[in-house]
Amino acid sequence: MNNFSFTSQSYKSFPAYPKSDFDLESAIPTTTIKRTRKPKNSPIFHLFKMLKKFHHFFKIHPFVAILLLSLSLGITLFVFLSYNATQLNNYAKTDLGFDDYPFSKLRNLVMVAGHSVYMSSGCGKIEKEDSWYLESYQKNPGQAATFVKHIEEGVGIVDKDEEGLLLFSGGETRKDAGPRSEAQSYWAVADFKGWFGKEESVKWRALTEEHARDSFENLLFSVCRFRELTGTYPQNITLHYEFILIC
Incomplete structure (x- = not known):
């Protein structure tokens, strides 16, 4: 017969079920599981909290709240417009240096809108229909x-x-008149008249805009032409049509 010797060994015990009460049939713990709360540091939480405080403040001090809101909107609008004005001014000087434009020292636009094309080969009958x-x-x-x-x-x-x-403004608006513009007609008449005694002062800064087809384009294209010649947009505009003078 074989003799077996049994030596003492240490065993580790493992719990068969969790320490909490456990329902064997439903396999659901009977104790309530505590869920950890999310930290209150999310941007949405802070925004909601701020809006709640503002709503409370508005109920207590409505006039002060409206004043503060209007002031903040005004400051925001002022900053936005100032930034865009700066960007526009910088854009106006990107292509060329400001002093590289031929008429960079001129600031005001005087636009004379053309209403007809001069057809005569000479200038002896300027005042004849x-x-x-x-x-x-x-x-x-x-x-x-x-x-x-x-x-x-x-x-x-x-x-x-x-x-x-x-700027004399007006394009080739008369098909039967050929490739002659209203602007060139007006400039030629002024030149024939010796610029009405003001040639030295005016002739060097009198030019043409030869694309406009109506009154709206007279104004729009003249402003663009002014920008092309001076590098900036006009500070003051005087519009001289046949029947009206607008400053």
Whole structure:
């Protein structure tokens, strides 16, 4: 017979079930499991808390809250507009140096809108209606003289403004008149008239804008032309149409 010797050994005990009460049938612990709360440091939590405080403050001091809200919106709008104005000013000087523009020292725009094309090969009949290409509604006695007076007044306005730039505005608006623009017609008439005695002061700063087809484009394209010649947009604009003067 074999003899077996039994030696004492140490055993480790393991719990068969958790220490909490356990329902064997449902396999669900009977004790409530505590869930840890999320830390209150999320941006949404702080935003909600701030809005709640503001709502409480608004209920207590409504007028003060409205004043503070208006002030904050005003400051925000002021900063936004100031930033955009700075960006626009920087953009206006990106392509060329400010002093590289031919008329960089001029600040004001005087625009004379054209209303007809001069057709005569010479300038001896400037004030005669048959020297101009006239529409049916323009064929009135004295119409040509009105054009000349219109040009003279524009020259006079620029002569009194040392920082003014004169632009005759008007494109090739008459098909039967050929490749002749209203702006070039007005400039040629002013030159023939010796700039009405103001040639030295005005001629060097009198130019043309030759793409406009109507009154709106007279203004829009003249502002763009001014920017092209001076490097900046005009500080003051004087619009001289045939029937009205707008400053």
